[in-house]
Amino acid sequence: MTPSPAARLSQWMPKLVIAPSFLLAMAFIYGLMAWNGYLSLSASRLLPNYEFVGLEQYTTLFESDRWWVALTNLGIFGGLFIFFGMAIGLLLAILLDQKIRAEGVLRTVYLYPMALSFIVTGTAWKWILNPGLGLQKVVQGWGFTGFEFDWLITPERAIYTVVIAGVWQSAGFVMALFLAGLRGIDDSILKAAQIDGASLPRIYWRIIIPSLRPVFFSTLMVLSHLAIKSFDLVMALTAGGPGYATDLPATFMYTMAFSRGQIGLGAASATIMLATVAAIIVPYLYSELRSKR
């Protein structure tokens, strides 16, 4: 039996409809990725130049002091950002889960920074943390005249101000993820533990927190990928400074590619960022998609 032309069309329709989006997305994601990869192997400087130079740009990259500063900063920023983001987020989620009457209001308060642009966050914190008229002056005004808080303009400390602003922006988001996880836990297990006489901290430590393992995992994914992509916050808060003391790979890439006329080097640093993200995300996506089958 041959299908009617109409049936045949409706058989093809879904593929026809998704094809343009799919092809565009593939060109955008993988096409540009490959192109960027090629640029990173070329001699491009101010303008793209497709003369193949092998891994020369990568050699230059890893011999560059500034790149190592960016990587070290990513380690410091990423580690602290993930740790404090998770710790504060989990703490707030557990506390909010104790039958708090004003839960809705508090949740709104904890989460609103996530609706702001990192540029807004950076601008606000730059004002708060500036040593001249900001927090330092407030605390000195309270009588602690020796109080100093000039991290924003101290090269060795400035990266920690990025952590403060980053955690401020993202902790509420982590709280929302954990809260959703907590609400998904089956109450009967807890009641059983209650009857056995387990104390509340013990229940949390032994039963609730371990059963949140998938949430920990996805939060870790989200935060680490946020950390690697961090760009706006640094640009608004410190612009990578003082000097290049708060450079991260993303700001390094931007500076090289768009203001230093080092396109090949910028492309190489972007490729390293991609490889790092892929190493974290691909196994995660793979397991997520597999487990659903």
Place this chain on the structure above:
Amino acid sequence: MSAETRVTPASAGSRWIPAFAGMTASGRGAWHRLALWSVLLLFAFFFLTPMYVMLTSSLKDMAQIREGNLLSLPASPGFDAWAKAWSSACTGIDCGGLKPFFLNSVMMVVPAVLVSTALGAVNGYVLSKWRFKGSELMFALMLFGMFMPLQVVLLPMSQVLGWFGIASSIWGLVLVHILAGLPSTTLFFRNYYVGLPDELIKAAMLDGAGFWRIFWRIVLPLSGPILVVTLIWQFTNIWNDFLFGVVFSGGDSKPVTVGLNNLANTSSAVKEYNVDMAAAMIAALPTLFIYIIAGNYFVRGLTAGAVKG
């Protein structure tokens, strides 16, 4: 305090541990409750302080900024700094305020949000209700686009935009935002549509309805919540974007985030923090407004993007 804790276990969705309720009735429980509330309020202050500082600073005059205390209330609140931030503050060498940038953002965000959401809805419909061989792989390949560091596309994309003649224009930005948004809008709709019963589609097919008729008559009318989630998600992301804005825009197509950053980093003899804060408030208001009126949908978008269902 005890009235508050006397809630039946099944009455609400949140965690209920009877022993804890018993404890709250006793004196020790009251202390627990006090400690709990102290920590919660402490964090509420931590999260609210920057907003308080932004708002109060923006209402102060420069005299009070210079001598005053960061946390003090404005002595004579006024919108002078807001007016200056909007129409006459300097961003680099231009001194036209944030207004042109704000309008650029509006012109960029509206088409980008509508197109990426519409495409996401259709893609999600195909990938959930009209699966074919390879469609799951298609989905997985697209999904990676949500996570890849966008730095990878910056250099090649600026060349592509140049070829199309839309480099440094709002249309170039719109195109990039649509492309970058496709993976997440597709994911949102697909995961939502997976939850719609297949029987609905099959029944409509038996009645002779085709691909588009089913979409318009059955699927789309059921899409209300996910449409709101996606529209809000895309709006927030595109409005707040800085990376594409700073790389792909030209002199007269810069979005508001770039305008704000230029304004706050313009070095002048006297740093006008009140104007900076007013500008930050202006840039934040649209997304903040949406968060306040439709926060739940925003949170659903956040969690949907993080936890793949």
